[in-house]
Amino acid sequence: MNNPADMNPALEAQARWKMIYLARRNPALAAGDFAQAWREHSALGRRCRNVQDKVLGVMQCTRLRESGEDGGLRGASTDYDGVNLLQLRDLGVASDLWNDPETLAIMRPDEPRVFSTYVRDFTLVCRERVLRDAPRGAVAVFAFVRRNASVATADFDTAWDDGPAPDWLAAPALQDALRVVHNTVVQTPPEGYDYDGIAEWWFTSAGAARAAFAGRDIRAQLPPAYAAVADVAGAVFMFTHVTHSRP
Numbered sequence: 001m002n003n004p005a006d007m008n009p010a011l012e013a014q015a016r017w018k019m020i021y022l023a024r025r026n027p028a029l030a031a032g033d034f035a036q037a038w039r040e041h042s043a044l045g046r047r048c049r050n051v052q053d054k055v056l057g058v059m060q061c062t063r064l065r066e067s068g069e070d071g072g073l074r075g076a077s078t079d080y081d082g083v084n085l086l087q088l089r090d091l092g093v094a095s096d097l098w099n100d101p102e103t104l105a106i107m108r109p110d111e112p113r114v115f116s117t118y119v120r121d122f123t124l125v126c127r128e129r130v131l132r133d134a135p136r137g138a139v140a141v142f143a144f145v146r147r148n149a150s151v152a153t154a155d156f157d158t159a160w161d162d163g164p165a166p167d168w169l170a171a172p173a174l175q176d177a178l179r180v181v182h183n184t185v186v187q188t189p190p191e192g193y194d195y196d197g198i199a200e201w202w203f204t205s206a207g208a209a210r211a212a213f214a215g216r217d218i219r220a221q222l223p224p225a226y227a228a229v230a231d232v233a234g235a236v237f238m239f240t241h242v243t244h245s246r247p
Contacts, residue, residue, distance in 0.1 A: 004168035016128040017091045019185060020070050020198055021084035022144060022236065024116035028045060034081055035062045037114045042128040044110060048102040054105060055097075055126035057087035057247060061140050061240035064206055072210055073141070076239035083238050085200075094125040094187065122191050131165045134179045136242075138210050141218070143199040144236040151229050153196070159229045160184055160197045173221040176212045177201040197230070203247040206241065 025034040038060050045051035045058075061083045064071030070080040088094060097103055098120055111118050147156035160182055170182060179202040185195055203209040213221055218237050226232050 001121065004070060009216075015091075016095065017088040017186075018098075018128055019084075019086040019088060019094055020124045020126055021082070021086075021119065022080055022124070022185060022193060022238070023082045023084065023119075023121050024122070025081040026059065026112065026114060026116055029114065031081070034114070035060070038062070038082065038084075038191045039112045039244045041107070041110050042246075044107050045150045047106050048100065050093075050096060051103060051107075053139060054084050054089045054093040056089055057085070058245060059085040059242060060244040061085070061142070061238070062141070062243040064239050064241050066206065067210075071206065071239040073213060073218065073237075073239040074216060075237050076141070077222075080236070082196040082243075083140070083240055090213050091125075091186075107165055112144070121186045122193055124183075124185050124189050124193060124195060124198065125187040127161075127186050129182045129224060130169055130179075131182060132180040135207070137178045137204040139203045139206050139239075139241050141201045141203070141209055142238040142240065143201075143218075144195045144238075145199065145226070145230040145232070146194065146234060147229055148231050156196055156229050157184060162194065167225040168223055170223040171221055171227070173212045173218075174201060174216070174223070176208060177203060195236075208238075209239065 025031070042060065045055070063081050066072065068086060070076040108118065121227055147153065161184055174180065179200070181200040183198040183200070185197065189195060203212065209214070219232050219235070222232060
């Protein structure tokens, strides 16, 4: 896990920072009602000045359940309900939001209505690296990965952050991905969410994603670069579609 304090200030200023949720819904909330409840929760942010000023974009990606609980994509997790991408103005926002009085008064009390616990308990702070730059599609497959125990943290970070992009794209299943992004976790993660990297593979549609993986388990179709540094067997893969975004 990289330490942002070790970064060159000029490079840090150019970096793109995110907060990424790996969320479970409140068990009392029906699966079919989750996306709407989540949109309602996001709307509360309009009343929080710091959210409006410091969060540049929101993308709520809800787990696909058509064609089965895994969305018809073998290897996709059924343990979680959604992934949220918050694009931040700067890294300091990640700390500011947890302590912002408006956010604590307006948004935090609503979190247990929507989620299984408070948002801070399942949020990762990341730096973004774009491997294939194109507009996103309507569907995303996410991979939450931990480094192999035999791989040093610095070696994982170097490969994930700086390894040649073709190596990370060298699998037939990823050739039809419109946009590919690596996110490196840069702050201590919450308990139970000790991931080192998060990949995003964006497709035009759920059908296009299923066709790309051709009915085979996701884990069997990743580029060799993943197996070299990551615990692929222990990764969490999420098959999602965008249910709310701004701007």
